[in-house]
Amino acid sequence: xxxxxxxxxxxxxxxxxxxxxxxxxxxxxxxxxxxxxxxxxxxxxxxxxxxxxxxxxxxxxxxxxxxxxxxxxxxxxxxxxxxxxxxxxxxxxxxxxxxxxxxxxxxxxxxxxxxxxxxxxxxxxxxxxxxxxxxxxxxxxxxxxxxxxxxxxxxxxxxxxxxxxxxxxxxxxxxxxxxxxxxxxxxxxxxxxxxxxxxxxxxxxxxxxxxxxxxxxxxxxxxxxxxxxxxxxxxxxxxxxxxxxxxxxxxxxxxxxxxxxxxxxxxxxxxxxxxxxxxxxxxxxxxxxxxxxxxxxxxxxxxxxxxxxxxxxxxxxxxxxxxxxxxxxxxxxxxxxxxxxxxxxxxxxxxxxxxxxxxxxxxxxxxxxxxxxxxxxxxxxxxxxxx
Numbered sequence: 479x480x481x482x483x484x485x486x487x488x489x490x491x492x493x494x495x496x497x498x499x500x501x502x503x504x505x506x507x508x509x510x511x512x513x514x515x516x517x518x519x520x521x522x523x524x525x526x527x528x529x530x531x532x533x534x535x536x537x538x539x540x541x542x543x544x545x546x547x548x549x550x551x552x553x554x555x556x557x558x559x560x561x562x563x564x565x566x567x568x569x570x571x572x573x574x575x576x577x578x579x580x581x582x583x584x585x586x587x588x589x590x591x592x593x594x595x596x597x598x599x600x601x602x603x604x605x606x607x608x609x610x611x612x613x614x615x616x617x618x619x620x621x622x623x624x625x626x627x628x629x630x631x632x633x634x635x636x637x638x639x640x641x642x643x644x645x646x647x648x649x650x651x652x653x654x655x656x657x658x659x660x661x662x663x664x665x666x667x668x669x670x671x672x673x674x675x676x677x678x679x680x681x682x683x684x685x686x687x688x689x690x691x692x693x694x695x696x697x698x699x700x701x702x703x704x705x706x707x708x709x710x711x712x713x714x715x716x717x718x719x720x721x722x723x724x725x726x727x728x729x730x731x732x733x734x735x736x737x738x739x740x741x742x743x744x745x746x747x748x749x750x751x752x753x754x755x756x757x758x759x760x761x762x763x764x765x766x767x768x769x770x771x772x773x774x775x776x777x778x779x780x781x782x783x784x785x786x787x788x789x790x791x792x793x794x795x796x797x798x799x800x801x802x803x804x805x806x807x808x809x810x811x812x813x814x815x816x817x818x819x820x821x822x823x824x825x826x827x828x829x830x831x832x833x834x835x836x837x838x839x840x841x842x843x844x845x846x847x848x849x850x851x852x853x854x855x856x857x858x859x860x861x862x863x864x865x
Contacts (some may be wrong), residue, residue, distance in 0.1 A: 482526045490522035494553040517546035522557040526563055533574060534567040560613045567621030575625070579618045585609035654708045662704045669697040692737050699730070727762055731769045733784065740773060740798075741780040748787035756849045760822040761785070761794055764830060767815045768796035768841040776800055776839065791828075794843040800834070819843070 497514055529537030532565040539555070546555040554664050571742035590607035597603070672694040679686050717865070728744065735742040765783060772781045779799035786793040816832045819841070823830035828845035 482528055482530070483834040485528075486522050486525040488698075489525055489554065489558060492517060493518040493522060493552070496552065496553050503693075516545060516550070517542040517555055519547065521546070521558040525558060528562060529569050532562070532569045533571075536562040536566040536570075536578075549697055549863055556613055560617045560729055562612055564617035564621040567618045568625050577623060579615075579622060582614035582618045585614050585763055619685050625729070650711045655705060656709045658708055658752040659703060661842070662708075665697045665700045665704065669694050669701065672697065677752075688737055692734055695730075696734065699727075715779060727783075728765050728769075728783065731766055732781075735773060735781060737771060740776075742769075743780075743782050745782065745784045746787070750787055751847070753792065753847065754826075757826050757845050757847065759791065760826050761792060761845055763792060763822055764819045764841070764843050765796060769830075771815065772796070772798040772839070791848060792845045792847060794845070796841040797835075797838050827851075 494515075495517070522544065524535040524538035527538070531664075536559075539559045543555045543559040546552055563578065563582065567575055570578065586607060589610045590603050593606040594603040615738075672690050675685065676690045676694070681692060732742040732744050765785075769783070770783065772779065776798050781796065781798040783797040784793075786795075813816050819832065820830045823843050823845060826845055826849040827841060830841070830843040832841045834840075
């Protein structure tokens, strides 16, 4: 809208310069150039409506061009009329387009016929027909061509969008099948094998039994979470990261750490409030990944998890000591887990940092209570690699 207004002002300034320079085709007899100013103002003002109200702008430009023909004519109103014919055909309603193109042909023929009847001059008749065609017919033809190209491009864009959606759904089906066949089946096998081991384990070996119970419970929980993720992927209603996850799962993970010999504590600051599902899921996954990293890379070290409910945000801090022993090569990390924590936080409009802090490893996440959807991610790593 602002651009169209600037175009209108520029056209008015150009028209005034042309009038000042005397670029006017005068008929015989005294004609005051001041009579050409009102049509010029009306024609220039119609340019401000060329995209928002193209049909109204065309009507005003037509009236201005007719008045200019009577008083002058000058050059600019006819050019403005041609521009408005083009824009009305391009931006006008679909019902008006046939009338514009047909009306241009009819008006051109009528103008040539009137000149022929009045002047009996074939030369003037041909000149009038050519000028009317250039002002009324050719712009509408060009506008109709561009309009059809845009419509075809929009249809192609929609077809591509539908094809992409179908491709995404097919890929989701493939990924969910792989997840089920690989991850879910392996976890189920672990649960079955741990159950069989529990049945044959010595009853007086409490540590052995506790480890088997933990293995079985972890594998069954993993199966449940994978199945929820598969359901979310197949429905497509929400992203796979939105598979239901509750902060209550954190307590079971902390209990598991303690059962494996790592002192763990969960501390809550402030009054807990209900969280949006996406925020709660992000918080739960960040804590789970942090606890898993502590178990993998610093087994036996104390782990302290703090969840602080502040007025407008949720602050999560997970700290653990660093193990003096070299990490197990089989548990070497790829770093994807840390990147995933930062991405989860960014998806809900928060941040997550994971770095070495003195002799401790510290994960610090700040999440909004309501997802903001900002694409913001902050992750700084130092003092080793984790996953």
